[in-house]
Amino acid sequence: MSTAAPPSADSDCAIDVVDLAIRYHGQLALSGVTLKVPAHDIFGVIGPANSGKTSFLRAVNRMDLMTAGMEVSGSVRVEGRDVRSWRNPYALRQRIGVVFPLPVGLPMTIYENVALSSRLRGTRNKADLDVIVERCLRRAALWDEVKDRLDSLGSLLSGGQQQRLTIARALSQDPSILLLDEFSIAVDPVTTMRIEEVLSELKSEMTIVLVTNLVQQARRLASQTAFFLTGELVEVTETEAMFEGAAQDPRTTAYVEGKFG
Amino acid sequence: MFEATERNRRNRKVEGLFRLLFLWMTCMLILPVALILGVLIVRGGPAISWEFLFTRPIDNMTAGGILPALVGTVWLVVVALIASVPVGVAAALYLSEYAPDNRLTRAINLAIINLAGVPSIVHALFGLGAFVIFFRFGTSILAASLTLAIMTLPVVIVATRESLQTVPLAFREACWNMGATRWQTIRKVVLPNSVSGILTGVILEVSRTAGETAPIMFTGAAVFMPFLPQGVLDQTMAMSLHLFVISTQVPDVPEHMPFGVALVLISLVLAMNGLSIAFRVYLRGRKKW
Numbered sequence: 001m002s003t004a005a006p007p008s009a010d011s012d013c014a015i016d017v018v019d020l021a022i023r024y025h026g027q028l029a030l031s032g033v034t035l036k037v038p039a040h041d042i043f044g045v046i047g048p049a050n051s052g053k054t055s056f057l058r059a060v061n062r063m064d065l066m067t068a069g070m071e072v073s074g075s076v077r078v079e080g081r082d083v084r085s086w087r088n089p090y091a092l093r094q095r096i097g098v099v100f101p102l103p104v105g106l107p108m109t110i111y112e113n114v115a116l117s118s119r120l121r122g123t124r125n126k127a128d129l130d131v132i133v134e135r136c137l138r139r140a141a142l143w144d145e146v147k148d149r150l151d152s153l154g155s156l157l158s159g160g161q162q163q164r165l166t167i168a169r170a171l172s173q174d175p176s177i178l179l180l181d182e183f184s185i186a187v188d189p190v191t192t193m194r195i196e197e198v199l200s201e202l203k204s205e206m207t208i209v210l211v212t213n214l215v216q217q218a219r220r221l222a223s224q225t226a227f228f229l230t231g232e233l234v235e236v237t238e239t240e241a242m243f244e245g246a247a248q249d250p251r252t253t254a255y256v257e258g259k260f261g
Numbered sequence: 262m263f264e265a266t267e268r269n270r271r272n273r274k275v276e277g278l279f280r281l282l283f284l285w286m287t288c289m290l291i292l293p294v295a296l297i298l299g300v301l302i303v304r305g306g307p308a309i310s311w312e313f314l315f316t317r318p319i320d321n322m323t324a325g326g327i328l329p330a331l332v333g334t335v336w337l338v339v340v341a342l343i344a345s346v347p348v349g350v351a352a353a354l355y356l357s358e359y360a361p362d363n364r365l366t367r368a369i370n371l372a373i374i375n376l377a378g379v380p381s382i383v384h385a386l387f388g389l390g391a392f393v394i395f396f397r398f399g400t401s402i403l404a405a406s407l408t409l410a411i412m413t414l415p416v417v418i419v420a421t422r423e424s425l426q427t428v429p430l431a432f433r434e435a436c437w438n439m440g441a442t443r444w445q446t447i448r449k450v451v452l453p454n455s456v457s458g459i460l461t462g463v464i465l466e467v468s469r470t471a472g473e474t475a476p477i478m479f480t481g482a483a484v485f486m487p488f489l490p491q492g493v494l495d496q497t498m499a500m501s502l503h504l505f506v507i508s509t510q511v512p513d514v515p516e517h518m519p520f521g522v523a524l525v526l527i528s529l530v531l532a533m534n535g536l537s538i539a540f541r542v543y544l545r546g547r548k549k550w
Contacts (some may be wrong), residue, residue: 066437068362094440104435107454107549116449117439155549166435173439 013080014039014177014207015060020074022055022064030055033074033233035226042203044222044239045211048261051228053211057179060209061096062089078177094121097170097206101182103162105154106169110137110146113154113165117173132172139202140168141194160191167195171202178208184217196221215256219243227252301524308521322485322507323514327522332489333402333497334529337477338470340406340493341413346463348410349417356418357425358433358443358451377415381475384412388480403493405481412476413466420462424455457544461537468533472526474501484510500526 015037022030030052037043045053055070062083064070076083078092086092094117106113114133115123123129133150137143142164146157154165163183170178180199184192199208199221212218218225218239225239227249235248247253255261265273316326352373360366388408398404428451436446483496484506490497500522508519 061438063434063437066434090440090442092440093438096438098435098438100431100435102431104431106432106435106450108450116436120439120441120445120449153549169435169439 012039013037014078015043015209016075016077016080018075018077020056020059020072020076022052022059023071023073024055024067025069026071028231030228030231035233035236037207037209038224039207040203040205041224042199042208042210042222044218044225045209045228046213046215046218046225046255047228047234048255049213050230052231053228054181056228057098057181057209057211059083060177060179061093061098062086065089094173095176097173097175097178099163099166099170099178099180099183101185103159103166103186105157105162105165107153107155109151110154110157110165111150114168114172117169136168136172137165139171139198140164141198142168159186160188163187164191164195167198176206178202178206179211180208181211182213184212184214192217215243215258219256227255229255298527301520301527304517305520305522305524308517309524313521314525317487318485318503322503322511323518327500327503327525329486329489330498330500330503330522331525333482333486334471334500334526336402336490336493336497337406337409337481337499338467340402341409341470342463342467344407345410345414345417345466349414350421350459352414353418353421353425354447357422358447373415373418376411377419379412381412381473384408385476385479387411388476393480399494400479400483400496401481401494402490402497403481405477405497405499406493408476408480409470409473412473413470416466416469417462420465421455421459424458424462425451427458428454454549457540461540461544464533464537464540468530468537471529471533472501474499474505478502500529 013036017033017035017037020030020033021028033052033056045056047053058064058067058070059072059076060078060083064072072084078096083089083092106116108116111133112119114136115129118129118132123132134143134147137146142161145161146152146165154162157165163186167183183195187195196217199210202208210218210222222239224236225242226236227234227242227247229251234252237247237252241247242252243256245253247256313326314331315328317328318330319325356366356369360369385408388404388411392398392404392407393400396404398407432450432454433446436450437443441449477499481496482499482502484498484502486496486498504519504522504526507514507522
């Protein structure tokens with residue numbers, strides 16, 4: 001892989017989005033998004049349902065290629081390079097870990113769930129895989145609960161455990177960007193707090209985009225937060241400022257104060 | 262105190278009547294199945310013996326066994342499977358996992374539905390024209406099996422596609438998001454979780470293939486062969502055609518013989534279906550999500 005691009009002036013910007021618009025079967029779902037996600041930080045994305053948050057994530061890792069009727073215009077640059085210039089989108093996706101709203105433990109053993117990404121890249125050596133699996137499960141705060149039953153099915157774990165398994169799986173990709181899409185929807189509050197701690201530790205190593213339906217979660221974790229509303233980006237602001245009434249748009253203040261959404 | 266009105270009483274009576282009517286219709290449905298099996302067992306049962314199953318017909322097929330027909334049917338089914346399963350599964354994989362939703366895909370789907378609706382005698386004539394004459398396979402197991410394969414292809418495709426669709430999209434998306442290609446996703450997640458369903462479809466196809474008569478009549482099945490087939494270019498006897506012949510074309514066949522042949526044939530088919538049901542139960546028992 002020759003991804004070691006010469007450091008550009010913008011080397012501390014992980015994702016650079018300019019005038020992004022997304023359509024499904026011709027119907028506009030998101031438009032006019034221009035923002036920069038700083039590297040090695042947690043970037044929050046908040047907004048009510050159907051505001052285009054998930055579509056935004058899908059555009060970053062080129063899931064438009066796998067989604068019938070999804071069209072993307074504008075530009076999304078990941079680490080300085082337009083995602084559409086990657087002739088091999090699979091290589092791009094390997095560098096981007098994704099966690100979904102509903103935990104998806106694949107119907108294979110816990111071990112295989114976490115080893116899958118390395119296997120897809122051709123790692124066969126059991127000893128190497130063992131190391132990766134243990135490291136990723138530990139970092140996702142799941143190791144102690146599953147270390148004695150790595151051979152049981154990942155899809156039969158509890159919701160909170162499955163979500164940590166999903167995170168371990170995403171970490172096994174050794175990603176430079178981690179996209180989290182409302183990860184706490186099916187997770188109990190205690191587990192949510194544990195995952196949040198994990199995320200705070202991870203941000204020194206990777207860029208995290210945290211789409212969340214809990215505005216307080218964005219406040220706890222994100223340094224900057226974007227507010228999406230009905231398919232538009234309303235604003236991107238320092239998170240603390242946003243929550244202290246210094247948002248640029250009155251709709252943002254109304255949303256974070258719980259007046260709608 | 263509640264009092265039933267005249268209307269209530271009438272509704273209740275009508276309700277009972279309809280229930281009886283539907284029950285009766287359902288029983289009518291079971292009746293032919295039970296009768297067929299009953300008659301076959303009672304009248305064909307006495308014909309069944311090791312000798313009947315494992316010797317050749319003699320005396321102009323009025324005595325002896327059915328070995329060449331039994332072996333021939335196995336040949337026909339196996340060769341048909343070898344031809345239809347790879348093509349059918351590949352087509353189903355393409356349609357389910359790769360095909361964009363466009364006009365071409367819709368046309369292919371339509372073609373599959375139409376293929377399923379073509380009468381078997383038309384398949385037979387197609388097989389005669391295409392395989393026997395054009396490709397010069399002659400009347401042979403190969404020609405007959407290919408005809409059967411084309412006829413049963415829609416069954417394989419539909420069954421495979423249905424079992425592929427039972428694997429949730431979320432699993433595929435999770436895989437794709439890790440950078441897996443569609444093929445890697447199929448190999449690691451989709452196929453391992455649908456292979457039992459595909460096998461079920463294949464077994465159903467087997468049972469259908471075993472009973473077909475028209476498609477093999479002109480393409481590879483012979484009325485009488487004293488020898489077992491040695492290869493795919495040989496003609497062969499087959500259970501279904503043998504049953505037809507000794508029931509209608511040969512004089513002085515002892516009465517129990519056609520019933521015996523029919524009983525063996527239906528037992529084969531039912532055994533296959535039973536296997537397929539057992540598979541499905543097993544599948545349900547170890548659901549992974």
